[in-house]
Amino acid sequence: MNPGAMVALRVYRWAPGSAERWQEYRIPAAVDLTVLDALVEVQRTQDGTLAFRYACRVGMCGSCAMVVNGRERWACRTRLSALGPRVTVRPLYHFPLVRDLVVDMEPFVAKMKTVGAAFVPRAEAQQFAAIGSQSRERRAIDPALECIGCGACLSACTMVAHDPGFPGPAALNRAFTLMADSRDPAKAERWVPLLSEDALWRCHAQASCTEVCPMELSPTDSILRLRRRAVASLLRS
Numbered sequence: 657m658n659p660g661a662m663v664a665l666r667v668y669r670w671a672p673g674s675a676e677r678w679q680e681y682r683i684p685a686a687v688d689l690t691v692l693d694a695l696v697e698v699q700r701t702q703d704g705t706l707a708f709r710y711a712c713r714v715g716m717c718g719s720c721a722m723v724v725n726g727r728e729r730w731a732c733r734t735r736l737s738a739l740g741p742r743v744t745v746r747p748l749y750h751f752p753l754v755r756d757l758v759v760d761m762e763p764f765v766a767k768m769k770t771v772g773a774a775f776v777p778r779a780e781a782q783q784f785a786a787i788g789s790q791s792r793e794r795r796a797i798d799p800a801l802e803c804i805g806c807g808a809c810l811s812a813c814t815m816v817a818h819d820p821g822f823p824g825p826a827a828l829n830r831a832f833t834l835m836a837d838s839r840d841p842a843k844a845e846r847w848v849p850l851l852s853e854d855a856l857w858r859c860h861a862q863a864s865c866t867e868v869c870p871m872e873l874s875p876t877d878s879i880l881r882l883r884r885r886a887v888a889s890l891l892r893s
């Protein structure tokens with residue numbers, strides 16, 4: 657796209673008590689302008705009522721996750737110039753809508769809780785129980801560790817839409833890291849929800865979550881590895 661060319665930004669709009677609609681704004685596609693920059697510019701110069709969420713603006717917090725041209729992305733990491741002259745922006749799927757592009761992240765937290773996604777320290781644990789960075793255990797968990805809870809994978813997951821009881825990719829990815837962590841003793845309790853009919857076996861491994869994760873994690877891989885761990889543990893018992 658030529659620098660200075662106009663981009664038509666089509667944005668989903670909704671507020672409590674009003675009907676949903678799409679609103680189009682036109683904005684010059686300056687070099688390196690991101691989708692988030694464009695939304696900020698629209699809010700600043702054209703429409704102060706437009707609501708969206710962001711914090712860091714540099715791809716660190718995940719709060720600007722939204723669906724841009726049909727795909728979950730971080731608005732602050734997505735350049736307009738890569739998207740063509742017409743850009744459609746809507747909120748993440750499968751979350752309650754607060755307003756315009758802002759969703760309520762509570763279901764994300766709730767799904768984490770269903771699989772016991774908090775580390776459980778042993779009663780006798782030292783304050784800092786280190787696992788060596790080069791150890792086999794640490795290398796197994798490493799690729800799944802950097803989730804920052806943006807919700808993009810949940811939005812992209814078709815099983816989340818189909819089964820509200822499905823914990824979703826991020827929670828299962830987190831469960832994988834804890835089930836592989838020798839310092840965490842809560843494995844027996846965690847297997848109960850993980851082996852229920854709504855959890856591990858529900859994933860169809862379509863990998864939509866992996867395709868959209870801006871942190872380049874593969875929740876699909878974590879789920880498949882957790883399944884293998886489950887089978888091994890069932891065979892042992």
Ligand code: SF4
Nearest residue numbers: 803804806807809869
């Ligand atoms: S796994 Fe990736 S896409 Fe899903 S919440 Fe974590 S960082 Fe976001």
Ligand code: FES
Nearest residue numbers: 713717718720732
């Ligand atoms: S605003 Fe923090 S990742 Fe986009």
